[in-house]
Amino acid sequence: MRTSFIAALLATTTLAAGTAQAAEVIRIGVLNDQSGLYSEFGGAGSVEAARLAVEDFGGQVLGKKIEILSADHQNKPDIGLAKAREWFDTQGVHAIADLTNSAIALGVQNLARERGKITLATGPGTTRLTNEDCSPNGFHWMWDTYSQAVGTARAVVQDGGKDWFMLTADYAFGHQMAADIDRTVKENGGKVLGQVRHPLGNSDFSSFLLQAQASKAAIIGLANGGTDTTNAVKQAAEFGITSSGQKLVGLAVLISDVHALGLENAKGLIATTAYYWDRDEGSRKLGERFEARMKRKPNMVQAGVYSAVTHYLKAMQAAGTDDGTVVAAKMRELPVDDLITKGGKVREDGRVIRDMYLIEVKTPAESKGPWDYYKVQRTIPGDQAAIPLSESKCSLVKK
Numbered sequence: 001m002r003t004s005f006i007a008a009l010l011a012t013t014t015l016a017a018g019t020a021q022a023a024e025v026i027r028i029g030v031l032n033d034q035s036g037l038y039s040e041f042g043g044a045g046s047v048e049a050a051r052l053a054v055e056d057f058g059g060q061v062l063g064k065k066i067e068i069l070s071a072d073h074q075n076k077p078d079i080g081l082a083k084a085r086e087w088f089d090t091q092g093v094h095a096i097a098d099l100t101n102s103a104i105a106l107g108v109q110n111l112a113r114e115r116g117k118i119t120l121a122t123g124p125g126t127t128r129l130t131n132e133d134c135s136p137n138g139f140h141w142m143w144d145t146y147s148q149a150v151g152t153a154r155a156v157v158q159d160g161g162k163d164w165f166m167l168t169a170d171y172a173f174g175h176q177m178a179a180d181i182d183r184t185v186k187e188n189g190g191k192v193l194g195q196v197r198h199p200l201g202n203s204d205f206s207s208f209l210l211q212a213q214a215s216k217a218a219i220i221g222l223a224n225g226g227t228d229t230t231n232a233v234k235q236a237a238e239f240g241i242t243s244s245g246q247k248l249v250g251l252a253v254l255i256s257d258v259h260a261l262g263l264e265n266a267k268g269l270i271a272t273t274a275y276y277w278d279r280d281e282g283s284r285k286l287g288e289r290f291e292a293r294m295k296r297k298p299n300m301v302q303a304g305v306y307s308a309v310t311h312y313l314k315a316m317q318a319a320g321t322d323d324g325t326v327v328a329a330k331m332r333e334l335p336v337d338d339l340i341t342k343g344g345k346v347r348e349d350g351r352v353i354r355d356m357y358l359i360e361v362k363t364p365a366e367s368k369g370p371w372d373y374y375k376v377q378r379t380i381p382g383d384q385a386a387i388p389l390s391e392s393k394c395s396l397v398k399k
Contacts, residue, residue, distance in 0.1 A: 026066045026322060028054075028309060029087045031080060031108065032098040032123055034072035037201060037226045040256045042123045044070075045302040046098040048293055052286070053309035061313050062322060069093060073104055080104035081111065088115045094322055095120055095312055097305050102126035102173060109138040116324040118331075120312060122304030125173055125225075125252065127387055130351040134394035137328045139350045142274040142304035145173065147356055147385040148251045149180035149223070152272040154188055155358045155380055156219060156249055162190035165217035167208050167232055169224035170197040177223035177251050193217045198228070205232045206239070213241050225252035230261055237265040254299035258361055258373050266373075269361040272385075275303040275340050276357060276374050282339035287371075297371045303340050310338045311346075344382070349394040353382040 030050050032042040047070040054066045069087065073080035080101070087093035088111065096112065099105035100123025109119045113135040121129055122141045125148070129140045153164075164185050168178040174197070182192050193215045196208045209232070212220045220241070222229050229250050236248055250257075253271035277287030277297040286306060290298040298306070315330040316322055336344030336352060344354035359374040367373060389397050 024064060025092065026061055026064050026313075026316070027087075027091060027093045028066065028068055028312075029084075029091075029093045029096045030068060030070045030098050030305065031073055031083060031087075031096050031104075032100040033075050034070075036075050037228075038075065038100050038123070040260070041100045041226065041254060041299070042098045042301045042305065045256075045290070045294055045296070045298060046122070046305045049290065049298060049302040049305040050097060050309050052289060052293075053306045053313070057310065057313045061316050062320070064322075066313070073101065075101050075104075077101075077103050077107055081107045084108045084111055088112070088117055094118065094324065095309075097121075097308055098123045098301065100124060100301065102128070105129060106133055109133065109135050112324075113137050118312060118324050118328060120305070120308035122308055123301050126176070130347075130349040130392075130394060131387060132393045134349045134396055136350075136396060137324050139308065139328075139331065139346060139352065141308045141352045142300050142354075143272075143356070144351075144386075145176050145180060145251075146387050147274075147380075148272055149177045150184045151356055151380045151385040152249060152251060152270075152358065153181045153184040153190075153221075154384065155272070155378060156270060157185055157188040157190045159377070161219040161247060161249070163217045164190060164192045164219045164221050165212040165215040166192060166195040166221045166223055167205070167212060168195055168197045169200055169228055171200050173225070174223045178221075181221055181223065181251070198224070200228065202228055203231060205235045208232075209236055209239055209241060213239065213244075213246065216246075218245075218247060220246055220248050222248060222250045222253075229253060230257050233257075233261055233269060234265045242268050254301065255297060255371070255373060256299045259296065259371065263362060263364045263367055263373065266361045267363045270358065270377075271361075272356050272358055272380065273300050273374075274354060274356050275300040276359065276376065277303075277371065278374070279357070279376065282342075286339045291371075307336065307338050307341050308352075311336050347386070347389065348396050348398070349389070349392055350396075351386050353386055355382050356380040356385045 095118035105124035
């Protein structure tokens with residue numbers, strides 16, 4: 001009995017300590033993959049982007065110091081949820097950002113909803129975050145599977161790429177992307193000539209690429225991400241697929257992937273991005289400051305962390321409280337305006353609506369130097385890059 005009493009007392013004391021800490025400091029956690037397949041998506045760069053946002057905001061809000069915490073969830077839902085629970089319950093964390101890995105993001109968003117906390121998802125792709133599993137305290141920044149599949153496919157087909165062949169990662173993320181591509185290509189007058197599925201973390205794409213090459217499809221779509229995408233692109237270059245006229249369209253490509261591949265391998269690759277460091281003055285400013293610290297330009301996930309944390313802090317300041325429910329409502333009211341986003345808005349389902357950009361990777365001869373990698377082919381209006389509210393299954397959307 002005495003042992004149980006002491007344990008309960010310690011738990012209460014720990015929780016009280018966390019609450020006291022929250023009263024004195026605003027803590028934002030960055031939870032992502034920092035050592036595995038998707039470590040280049042956000043990783044340490046997302047942590048630094050969050051710190052830059054805090055510095056630009058002045059280091060404090062509502063008279064309280066702002067701190068950034070970080071952790072590696074190792075792409076394991078149990079580790080990710082345990083860390084989020086610890087942060088919320090004992091560390092006084094008010095919001096968690098990045099959340100690369102859709103399964104972990106969904107679990108943490110549900111936990112945050114229960115705790116009255118905020119999630120700022122920039123890394124995961126699943127549309128469930130703002131669709132079936134939407135939360136009044138959950139926000140999805142920059143990109144999702146709809147923007148990358150539907151937005152990209154519509155733009156590519158409109159530019160003449162009507163015949164497709166799909167290389168698809170054999171799990172939920174890849175399946176959803178491929179299904180969205182198939183529907184969009186057909187709706188816009190194109191056709192999908194075939195599809196092959198490959199294991200997650202695949203190293204040898206030769207047989208899959210040979211099937212794609214034999215199809216003679218104008219476009220080879222890559223419904224995968226991380227090292228799966230870079231391996232496929234590199235091997236396609238080795239087989240001479242792109243030099244023979246077929247185009248690769250990557251559906252989850254980041255500039256860090258292109259940097260790792262090199263322009264000789266990545267040239268001609270088509271993708272959609274929500275951020276490119278050389279697009280305008282604000283984007284260049286963030287890119288230069290980030291590079292001074294990280295020795296590389298930020299990708300759209302990392303830039304998204306900067307934007308999301310900035311907007312969260314602006315909303316907290318405007319709301320006059322750190323209460324998550326109140327701040328979340330204010331985030332939906334305020335326009336999204338920062339170094340990389342102008343005239344953006346947060347919909348009722350938590351999806352951030354902002355323009356995106358269809359890009360083509362430059363050839364080595366076209367590039368003027370390191371990180372000068374993209375040609376912006378066209379702007380995809382924000383309302384074409386997100387699931388229409390008329391099709392939404394989110395309980396927060398008024399019908």
